[in-house]
Amino acid sequence: MTPFRAIFKDVWSRLTWPDLASTAVAAGGLMAAIFGFNGGFFSFLKYLAVLAGVYLLFQLIGWWRNRLLWSLRNRLIVAYLFIAFVPILLTVTLVFLAGRILYSQLGAYLLHEDIQQRIA
Numbered sequence: 001m002t003p004f005r006a007i008f009k010d011v012w013s014r015l016t017w018p019d020l021a022s023t024a025v026a027a028g029g030l031m032a033a034i035f036g037f038n039g040g041f042f043s044f045l046k047y048l049a050v051l052a053g054v055y056l057l058f059q060l061i062g063w064w065r066n067r068l069l070w071s072l073r074n075r076l077i078v079a080y081l082f083i084a085f086v087p088i089l090l091t092v093t094l095v096f097l098a099g100r101i102l103y104s105q106l107g108a109y110l111l112h113e114d115i116q117q118r119i120a
Helices: 004-014 017-035 040-068 072-119
Strands: none
């Protein structure tokens, strides 16, 4: 196991100036959002922080892909997640949404019947 200092030195040596700038902007926008600063500059800083966060997310995905998916075993695990877990998640989401739709239809039917009964 490599020590933390070696890992930190490796990560620090790979950072570029856009990475550092976007990290600083994202941190500033996060602080402005946490402390609730409002105004033109802070709103623009929050907007830039969202853009910087998207940039950092893409950088992190690229780093994660190069660092984590280095062996066949890890690739098979990711493939299993997409083959097995994602369809199950989509099926559960579909059942949940169908249940909500049916529940609202039942509520509308009961309301309609109650109104018809009161009219009669």
